[in-house]
Amino acid sequence: MSTVATILGELTPAYWQSTLLRVLIIGILVPTGALILAIVFLFKVMAWMQSRLGPYEAGPKGLLQLVAEVGKWLQKEDLIPRGADRIVFKAAPFVILASTFVLYAAIPSGPDPAFAANVPTGVYFILAVSSLSVIGVLMAGWASSNKYALIGGIRAAGQLIAYELPMVLAAVGVVILARSLNLQDIVTAQAQFHVLGDFGIALPFIVVQLPLFVVFMAAVQAELTQAPFDMPIAESEIVAGYQIEYSGFRFLVFFLAEFATAFGFAAIVSTLFLGGWYLPIPGLADDLQSGWWYVLGPIILFTKVMIVSFIVFWVRFTYPRFREDQLQKFAWKWLIPISLAWITLTSVAVVVWQ
Amino acid sequence: MSSSETATDAAEGTEAEEAEAPPRDDRREAILARITEVLGDAVVGSHIRPGDDLWVRVDRDAWPDVHELASRRLGCTYFSFLSGLDWLPSPFGRDMDSQEDILTKGTEAKEPAPMASGYAGGDTRFQVFSRVNSPTEAYGITFKADLPDDDLSIRTLVPIFAGAQWHEREAREMFGFTFTGNPYPVNLYLPGAFEGYPLRKDFPLLSRRVKPWPGIVDVEPMPGQDSDEGEGEDG
Amino acid sequence: MTAVVPDAEQRAYVAAQAADARVNVEFESEGMTLNIGPQHPATHGTLRIVAKLDGEQVVSCEPVPGYMHRGYEKLTEVRTYPQINTLVNRLDWVGSFANEVPFILAAEKLMDVEAPPRAQHIRTILFEMSRLANIVLFLGDLGAQMGGVTAVFYGFRDREFVLNQIEAVTGGRFHPNFDRIGGIKDDLPKGWIAETKVAMQKVREFCDEVEDLLIGNEIFKMRARGVGVIPADVALSYGLSGANLRASGVDYDIRRDGGAPGLAYDKVDWKVITHVDGDCFARCWVRLQEVRESVKICEQLLDTIPAGPIMAKVPRIIKVPEGEAYAETENPLGIMGYYVASKGDLTPFRVKIRTPSFNNISVVPWVAKGVYVPDVITILASLYFILGDIDK
Numbered sequence: 008m009s010t011v012a013t014i015l016g017e018l019t020p021a022y023w024q025s026t027l028l029r030v031l032i033i034g035i036l037v038p039t040g041a042l043i044l045a046i047v048f049l050f051k052v053m054a055w056m057q058s059r060l061g062p063y064e065a066g067p068k069g070l071l072q073l074v075a076e077v078g079k080w081l082q083k084e085d086l087i088p089r090g091a092d093r094i095v096f097k098a099a100p101f102v103i104l105a106s107t108f109v110l111y112a113a114i115p116s117g118p119d120p121a122f123a124a125n126v127p128t129g130v131y132f133i134l135a136v137s138s139l140s141v142i143g144v145l146m147a148g149w150a151s152s153n154k155y156a157l158i159g160g161i162r163a164a165g166q167l168i169a170y171e172l173p174m175v176l177a178a179v180g181v182v183i184l185a186r187s188l189n190l191q192d193i194v195t196a197q198a199q200f201h202v203l204g205d206f207g208i209a210l211p212f213i214v215v216q217l218p219l220f221v222v223f224m225a226a227v228q229a230e231l232t233q234a235p236f237d238m239p240i241a242e243s244e245i246v247a248g249y250q251i252e253y254s255g256f257r258f259l260v261f262f263l264a265e266f267a268t269a270f271g272f273a274a275i276v277s278t279l280f281l282g283g284w285y286l287p288i289p290g291l292a293d294d295l296q297s298g299w300w301y302v303l304g305p306i307i308l309f310t311k312v313m314i315v316s317f318i319v320f321w322v323r324f325t326y327p328r329f330r331e332d333q334l335q336k337f338a339w340k341w342l343i344p345i346s347l348a349w350i351t352l353t354s355v356a357v358v359v360w361q
Numbered sequence: 362m363s364s365s366e367t368a369t370d371a372a373e374g375t376e377a378e379e380a381e382a383p384p385r386d387d388r389r390e391a392i393l394a395r396i397t398e399v400l401g402d403a404v405v406g407s408h409i410r411p412g413d414d415l416w417v418r419v420d421r422d423a424w425p426d427v428h429e430l431a432s433r434r435l436g437c438t439y440f441s442f443l444s445g446l447d448w449l450p451s452p453f454g455r456d457m458d459s460q461e462d463i464l465t466k467g468t469e470a471k472e473p474a475p476m477a478s479g480y481a482g483g484d485t486r487f488q489v490f491s492r493v494n495s496p497t498e499a500y501g502i503t504f505k506a507d508l509p510d511d512d513l514s515i516r517t518l519v520p521i522f523a524g525a526q527w528h529e530r531e532a533r534e535m536f537g538f539t540f541t542g543n544p545y546p547v548n549l550y551l552p553g554a555f556e557g558y559p560l561r562k563d564f565p566l567l568s569r570r571v572k573p574w575p576g577i578v579d580v581e582p583m584p585g586q587d588s589d590e591g592e593g594e595d596g
Numbered sequence: 597m598t599a600v601v602p603d604a605e606q607r608a609y610v611a612a613q614a615a616d617a618r619v620n621v622e623f624e625s626e627g628m629t630l631n632i633g634p635q636h637p638a639t640h641g642t643l644r645i646v647a648k649l650d651g652e653q654v655v656s657c658e659p660v661p662g663y664m665h666r667g668y669e670k671l672t673e674v675r676t677y678p679q680i681n682t683l684v685n686r687l688d689w690v691g692s693f694a695n696e697v698p699f700i701l702a703a704e705k706l707m708d709v710e711a712p713p714r715a716q717h718i719r720t721i722l723f724e725m726s727r728l729a730n731i732v733l734f735l736g737d738l739g740a741q742m743g744g745v746t747a748v749f750y751g752f753r754d755r756e757f758v759l760n761q762i763e764a765v766t767g768g769r770f771h772p773n774f775d776r777i778g779g780i781k782d783d784l785p786k787g788w789i790a791e792t793k794v795a796m797q798k799v800r801e802f803c804d805e806v807e808d809l810l811i812g813n814e815i816f817k818m819r820a821r822g823v824g825v826i827p828a829d830v831a832l833s834y835g836l837s838g839a840n841l842r843a844s845g846v847d848y849d850i851r852r853d854g855g856a857p858g859l860a861y862d863k864v865d866w867k868v869i870t871h872v873d874g875d876c877f878a879r880c881w882v883r884l885q886e887v888r889e890s891v892k893i894c895e896q897l898l899d900t901i902p903a904g905p906i907m908a909k910v911p912r913i914i915k916v917p918e919g920e921a922y923a924e925t926e927n928p929l930g931i932m933g934y935y936v937a938s939k940g941d942l943t944p945f946r947v948k949i950r951t952p953s954f955n956n957i958s959v960v961p962w963v964a965k966g967v968y969v970p971d972v973i974t975i976l977a978s979l980y981f982i983l984g985d986i987d988k
Contacts, residue, residue, distance in 0.1 A: 416920070438829070440834070442954075490948075496846055523962070541657070
């Protein structure tokens with residue numbers, strides 16, 4: 008394996024080559040493969056929770072369900088309501104999708120240079136980019152010229168903006184511990200986080216940041232507009248809210264964006280709280296530059312993403328939904344005070360013990 | 362009015378004749394007595410099925426008053442329903458043994474029976490009837506009121522029982538009654554532009570005008586009569 | 597547990613909602629008219645609610661039924677009594693056996709026929725089983741309307757056990773058409789009693805599961821407590837029935853208070869469940885407890901079915917003597933009654949069908965003033981109606 012590492016280390020690809028590789032991996036391979044596997048896994052697990060079978064027709068054991076879904080949505084009629092603002096209507100799904108894919112660009116899946124962009128202010132960049140989707144939701148809600156869509160869009164605006172704050176605050180605690188906004192630094196900090204003394208095992212930040220982890224997960228749930236925060240898409244009230252007038256390819260984009268954003272946020276959660284692509288494997292625990300991490304890193308990250316998305320969708324299928332005023336109260340009265348308190352605690356602890 | 366005494370007298374007379382069979386229903390008799398005591402002449406008819414039910418027919422003008430009495434003083438605070446009765450025998454017969462039966466079996470078209478009202482009497486074709494229950498005493502009263510043919514209107518019960526509003530709307534669109542004072546007399550079931558009053562007997566069952574009913578079965582005669590051919594009634 | 601006092605915060609919320617609604621109406625700001633339905637996942641069928649909104653608050657709300665009006669009262673004038681039995685199954689199509697019973701009881705009153713004890717017993721068992729099928733669906737659907745979709749699947753899955761048993765006896769899962777004037781159509785198949793006891797056990801487990809998943813869920817309680825409060829006098833004057841009435845504190849249950857002979861409730865030990873609050877949570881909670889009581893009733897009845905004939909001596913062709921009769925029973929949705937006026941023919945002269953959901957939904961304009969749009973859905977969900985019942 009070290010020969011591979013040495014070979015890889017001695018490669019000095021031209022800029023266009025590395026860009027092509029990154030586009031191939033980030034833009035095509037990763038989303039496709041991961042989405043297909045992950046979505047089917049999620050569908051099956053959710054179906055098991057609801058005592059039903061889930062997809063099992065498309066492909067062996069239903070593994071190609073996503074391919075079937077894509078095909079189905081692509082061949083549907085492309086409807087645009089008569090009173091709709093055509094340009095805004097058409098652009099809205101892609102705004103959401105764009106913000107999601109930019110999100111993927113900043114998440115490290117292995118030590119340098121195994122990921123697309125080493126953004127120095129990673130956390131800040133990710134949180135800023137993810138809030139671009141609010142614009143897309145509002146565009147969709149307004150341009151649909153449908154009262155249900157409008158209600159959904161406005162609910163979404165209120166909710167998504169309200170829950171930005173808990174998300175940011177929850178990330179601050181991690182940033183304080185890692186002393187850096189760069190996501191790669193955060194992973195390496197967790198790799199060296201021996202907070203319980205020199206046990207030999209580095210601990211992920213979740214151990215000391217559990218309340219912030221919970222707050223962040225709640226905020227993620229709200230940012231994804233998943234139950235219990237799915238007021239904008241409340242299916243039994245406003246029947247898909249801002250997505251109601253979309254059909255065919257555009258709805259497919261919404262559908263994929265929902266799952267892609269879920270996995271993107273799960274990846275962020277894994278990176279910030281669960282240690283990212285790092286796992287204290289005996290033998291490799293200290294050698295962060297080893298070539299093994301190029302292979303194991305993505306796999307470990309993928310597993311953690313699956314675990315976190317499982318939790319997200321588990322909560323989604325269990326809880327009823329909040330009403331918006333209860334939702335706002337929850338954010339302002341519970342999540343924000345808790346995160347502020349814990350940040351203070353963390354800062355004090357960092358100063359005292361270091 | 363003499364008709365009230367004749368109606369109750371007739372009921373009591375038959376009961377006296379039947380002597381042993383149905384026991385007198387003291388509780389319902391007492392309720393009827395209280396109503397008659399308060400409303401006097403407005404009670405124009407009544408009927409008691411002992412152990413079962415009480416019918417009271419009142420004058421049209423006393424319609425809200427008797428409900429107020431039932432609600433305030435008799436404890437019948439539960440509003441069950443309100444609707445109409447059209448006592449005209451249907452000129453269309455059963456509508457199933459109309460064309461096809463006459464053609465195939467030669468059944469004679471039935472002569473419609475003369476119009477006759479039901480319990481507690483009645484002088485007109487249309488009657489409004491309602492039912493209130495007492496949640497504490499476990500009984501109910503059915504009230505009826507005659508509506509003269511030329512003026513199918515009666516006062517509304519909405520101030521007394523708020524739930525009467527929907528029932529009055531339905532009775533209005535189905536029979537053509539007017540409930541003066543109903544705050545929102547708009548069609549409930551029927552579309553806005555519907556013409557006619559469906560539950561009246563002279564309004565035909567439209568679906569059978571359009572297409573004969575495929576489920577026509579022949580009627581088996583009563584046991585002991587001549588056996589015509591035919592299957593039994595669908596059971 | 598019957599008395600649960602809503603806490604001060606919920607009371608203040610309700611008062612604030614009412615105050616806000618008054619303020620908004622006085623401002624007469626132009627609101628938005630939203631049509632909830634007739635095609636909508638939250639209404640059990642094609643019910644249309646026209647809501648005038650001010651932002652997210654409802655200024656006025658008017659249900660428009662009639663999208664499924666089938667003209668039952670007109671049809672009954674040209675159908676014979678057994679045919680009406682089939683027709684009437686389709687009123688409340690979720691617990692259909694229950695629709696037949698009051699009609700058969702009214703006809704039996706007029707014919708002066710009483711079903712033999714075995715028939716009455718089995719009739720009551722099937723009646724209670726239709727209640728189970730109906731309310732289990734309600735509990736599952738509650739999840740769908742609140743957003744916790746998992747409960748739906750559990751509801752439908754556990755309802756299957758009850759439906760299988762109903763099918764084993766009557767031949768029909770949804771439209772049994774099993775009751776006859778004078779008794780019931782067929783006797784019980786072999787082994788049915790034991791299987792039904794197993795089904796009862798499954799329903800009991802479902803109740804525990806749904807209590808855990810949904811009724812006891814904090815978010816559900818937040819959504820349902822203090823929302824849609826209907827005081828007892830309003831409930832009585834609107835003619836609400838079933839769990840809606842008992843959740844407002846009125847202790848009225850036709851099974852105990854009605855006195856319609858023909859059902860075997862007096863042979864069973866059971867109690868009526870009431871709740872003081874009158875809000876959405878109370879209605880849902882009362883229904884959950886009623887399912888448990890129903891299971892208890894069924895199990896007691898299953899143990900004590902008397903032997904004997906299942907049909908009284910009734911002529912082959914039913915000609916009901918002249919007269920009028922009214923019979924009502926405590927159906928799963930509420931109080932259902934049939935007023936049968938007969939002239940001695942094969943067909944009735946007039947049948948007035950008193951359906952519970954008609955009255956239950958007539959209270960929506962009163963109760964949905966000043967609430968938020970999600971609360972309208974909560975209120976509709978808790979009032980529980982079936983479109984066939986509203987629209988006849």
